[in-house]
Amino acid sequence: MAREPAKTLRDHFAYRFGEAPPAHDPSGDDGTLSYLARRRTHRKYSERPVPPALIETLAAAALCAPTKSDLQQRDIVIVRNPSLRDGIDALFPEDKWIAAAPAFLVFCGNNRRQRQLHEWRRRPFANDHLDAFFNAAVDAAIVLGTFIIAAERAGLGCCAISAVRDHASRISDLLGLPDHVFPVAGLTLGWPAGEGTVALRLPLAVTVHEDRFSEAGLRRRIDAYDLRRADLQPYARQRHTEEYGTTTPYGWSEDKARQYSKPQRADFGAFVRSKGFRLD
Numbered sequence: 001m002a003r004e005p006a007k008t009l010r011d012h013f014a015y016r017f018g019e020a021p022p023a024h025d026p027s028g029d030d031g032t033l034s035y036l037a038r039r040r041t042h043r044k045y046s047e048r049p050v051p052p053a054l055i056e057t058l059a060a061a062a063l064c065a066p067t068k069s070d071l072q073q074r075d076i077v078i079v080r081n082p083s084l085r086d087g088i089d090a091l092f093p094e095d096k097w098i099a100a101a102p103a104f105l106v107f108c109g110n111n112r113r114q115r116q117l118h119e120w121r122r123r124p125f126a127n128d129h130l131d132a133f134f135n136a137a138v139d140a141a142i143v144l145g146t147f148i149i150a151a152e153r154a155g156l157g158c159c160a161i162s163a164v165r166d167h168a169s170r171i172s173d174l175l176g177l178p179d180h181v182f183p184v185a186g187l188t189l190g191w192p193a194g195e196g197t198v199a200l201r202l203p204l205a206v207t208v209h210e211d212r213f214s215e216a217g218l219r220r221r222i223d224a225y226d227l228r229r230a231d232l233q234p235y236a237r238q239r240h241t242e243e244y245g246t247t248t249p250y251g252w253s254e255d256k257a258r259q260y261s262k263p264q265r266a267d268f269g270a271f272v273r274s275k276g277f278r279l280d
């Protein structure tokens with residue numbers, strides 16, 4: 001029987017975005033680009049534990065990521081204590097797969113160390129404004145993304161959990177986070193049980209701009225993306241049908257508009273302020 005030809009990087013991008021970038025060099029790919037083109041979040045894991053030393057190694061790799069001004073304003077909390085883990089899992093009664101994940105971590109922004117340096121070095125901290133929070137949040141997000149890539153390349157599966165911010169105060173108490181340290185996202189980690197799904201992305205013409213930001217053809221392209229998703233990856237269920245009914249086709253834009261038609265984490269700003277940030 002004839003073998004199916006192996007998929008190229010162009011094929012993977014074409015599936016992901018509905019179009020491949022016009023210029024690319026698959027021959028120069030050492031596997032990184034192909035992996036990124038096919039990567040996916042995993043929410044189902046086997047029971048096989050993840051060795052603690054592997055998690056620490058991945059944390060070390062992730063913390064090699066670039067960091068704004070070398071400030072290093074991000075930390076990782078590896079949740080090991082079973083009763084602490086139970087306390088975190090209990091916050092997500094609807095998402096039982098979180099409790100089933102062999103490992104859980106929390107990625108935090110940390111602007112506290114910087115402030116400590118000012119105290120120790122007796123220098124004024126002259127940047128107590130929004131950027132102090134924003135830089136730490138961005139650094140934490142970069143480390144989160146890098147950890148995910150490192151873990152997936154090691155054969156693990158993960159899912160970032162921004163839902164920890166639905167319970168920011170509680171998570172902060174459970175982890176003993178002091179002032180100016182805040183959770184950005186949790187992460188479930190384990191050996192994948194199953195293939196997972198490559199999630200389709202918006203067309204590159206929508207999200208990659210040349211020279212100047214452009215929304216040319218935006219509505220038309222999103223309509224087409226909606227149809228492509230409804231066709232290839234239909235949503236298992238529609239959100240808030242009691243209020244909005246069901247629509248056909250039900251695409252990405254309808255799902256996201258329904259999702260954000262309900263308030264979510266409206267208290268997060270108050271939490272961040274309670275951690276000592278000014279946000280002006």
Ligand SMILES: Cc1cc2nc3c(=O)[nH]c(=O)nc-3n(C[C@H](O)[C@H](O)[C@H](O)COP(=O)(O)O)c2cc1C
Pocket residue numbers: 039040041042159160161162163164185197198199
């Ligand atoms: C910062 C961040 C937070 C996320 N939070 C959650 C979450 O709370 N729950 C969840 O099920 N997935 C969460 N995800 C996973 C996204 O839903 C997922 O990345 C997205 O659907 C695209 O799928 P893919 O990663 O397989 O391409 C999060 C992802 C990121 C990057």
